[in-house]
Amino acid sequence: MTSYTQYFGETQQIIRQSVAQYVKKEITPHVEAWEEAGEIPRDLYLKAGATGLLGIGHPAEYGGTGTDDVFSKIAVSEELMRCGAGGVVASLGSLDIGLPPVWKWGSAELKERICPAVLRGEKVQALAITEPSGGSDVARLKTRAVREGDYYRVTGSKTFITSGYYADYYTVAVRTGSEGYGGISLLLIEKGTLGFSVGRKLKKMGWWASDTAELFFDDCKVPVANLIGAENMGFYAIMSNFQMERLNLAVMAYMTAQLALEESLRYVHEREAFGKPLAKFQVLRHKLAEMATKVEVAKEYTWRIAARIQAGDSVVKEISMAKNFATSVSDYVTYEAVQIFGGMGFMRETLVERLYRDNRILAIGGGTAEIMNEVIAKQLGL
Numbered sequence: 001m002t003s004y005t006q007y008f009g010e011t012q013q014i015i016r017q018s019v020a021q022y023v024k025k026e027i028t029p030h031v032e033a034w035e036e037a038g039e040i041p042r043d044l045y046l047k048a049g050a051t052g053l054l055g056i057g058h059p060a061e062y063g064g065t066g067t068d069d070v071f072s073k074i075a076v077s078e079e080l081m082r083c084g085a086g087g088v089v090a091s092l093g094s095l096d097i098g099l100p101p102v103w104k105w106g107s108a109e110l111k112e113r114i115c116p117a118v119l120r121g122e123k124v125q126a127l128a129i130t131e132p133s134g135g136s137d138v139a140r141l142k143t144r145a146v147r148e149g150d151y152y153r154v155t156g157s158k159t160f161i162t163s164g165y166y167a168d169y170y171t172v173a174v175r176t177g178s179e180g181y182g183g184i185s186l187l188l189i190e191k192g193t194l195g196f197s198v199g200r201k202l203k204k205m206g207w208w209a210s211d212t213a214e215l216f217f218d219d220c221k222v223p224v225a226n227l228i229g230a231e232n233m234g235f236y237a238i239m240s241n242f243q244m245e246r247l248n249l250a251v252m253a254y255m256t257a258q259l260a261l262e263e264s265l266r267y268v269h270e271r272e273a274f275g276k277p278l279a280k281f282q283v284l285r286h287k288l289a290e291m292a293t294k295v296e297v298a299k300e301y302t303w304r305i306a307a308r309i310q311a312g313d314s315v316v317k318e319i320s321m322a323k324n325f326a327t328s329v330s331d332y333v334t335y336e337a338v339q340i341f342g343g344m345g346f347m348r349e350t351l352v353e354r355l356y357r358d359n360r361i362l363a364i365g366g367g368t369a370e371i372m373n374e375v376i377a378k379q380l381g382l
């Protein structure tokens with residue numbers, strides 16, 4: 001049994017093939033246009049919802065496939081990444097970080113109202129934690145929610161929110177209690193709520209097809225019924241939610257590296273210098289060998305940790321290691337891929353150019369490389 005078939009069984013292979021076909025038909029031909037437009041079309045959510053793609057990894061009672069199959073989720077992410085645009089994957093994936101707190105800790109009424117519509121692609125879901133004053137230090141967030149009867153009055157702002165511009169529902173981290181991590185709660189805030197406005201679409205280095213935005217709350221009245229989980233327990237929910245986000249970012253990183261490697265392997269046979277194909281130069285052959293080795297190790301380690309998540313192990317340290325390792329690999333491989341392409345690697349018409357730009361966010365989002373190292377150091381007892 002190869003390591004691959006150990007992790008990806010028949011079900012995952014069927015899912016993989018159907019997502020691969022979907023990506024080829026519905027996504028890849030339009031990637032350039034969506035990158036330029038700075039968004040994916042709304043009906044892509046509907047189409048992805050209709051095929052069941054959005055529901056993979058979410059509870060069956062709300063239209064998903066169940067939450068206990070980590071490798072189906074990975075197979076979907078890997079195949080989506082094959083469209084070559086991290087921004088498309090980030091847009092379709094914002095529900096994977098925004099929705100789990102709702103189905104894990106929301107009230108029955110909230111779950112019923114929100115989850116099926118999001119998994120059908122009729123509504124778009126985002127997660128809003130980061131604020132202009134800082135994203136790494138979640139415990140110090142400032143957006144304030146003051147309870148008044150059946151409502152919270154929310155004041156503050158969020159920034160860099162994926163799907164922030166087009167989302168309908170936002171899982172928002174707010175301060176309901178004292179300073180520090182013990183005073184944070186999660187609220188479901190709906191677009192159109194009085195006092196809630198969305199700023200401009202932010203222009204970015206990469207992930208162009210993903211709409212990223214600022215959110216403003218000005219004495220915004222949110223029903224207490226929209227509280228997700230117990231009041232002042234939001235920090236724990238956020239930290240637990242980070243685990244799957246970090247796994248997914250590790251998958252995005254090794255797939256970014258995989259695509260850059262594949263492009264490079266193709267190019268060194270096509271391109272000639274000094275009268276022979278680039279593939280004949282030992283310096284480049286060794287570079288490609290190193291790139292391939294690193295990609296392989298990043299994949300294998302990420303899958304190993306995913307298997308431990310599937311088994312119910314606590315892998316706070318290891319998932320941080322997986323994210324940091326995979327992103328260090330994608331940093332190296334995308335850099336070298338552009339180098340192998342020479343001037344062509346700097347041109348917008350090459351995939352490696354986009355991979356290089358899209359890659360840069362992966363060691364920043366979902367917890368920076370430095371914060372991952374802090375988590376690892378703490379787990380080492382430092």
Ligand SMILES: Cc1cc2nc3c(=O)[nH]c(=O)nc-3n(C[C@H](O)[C@H](O)[C@H](O)COP(=O)(O)OP(=O)(O)OC[C@H]3O[C@@H](n4cnc5c(N)ncnc54)[C@H](O)[C@@H]3O)c2cc1C
Nearest residue numbers: 127128129130134135136160161162364365366367368370
């Ligand atoms: C394209 C994009 C999409 C995003 N999507 C979302 C989203 O959907 N929802 C959301 O809530 N957020 C989102 N973010 C925000 C992202 O999670 C934050 O940018 C990230 O967590 C870092 O926070 P920051 O930018 O405020 O950097 P800061 O926290 O200001 O950190 C700045 C630098 O200081 C370093 N640093 C900070 N603290 C320490 C420390 N203790 N030790 C060592 N170094 C430290 C950091 O590693 C970093 O290098 C997104 C960001 C981008 C760019």
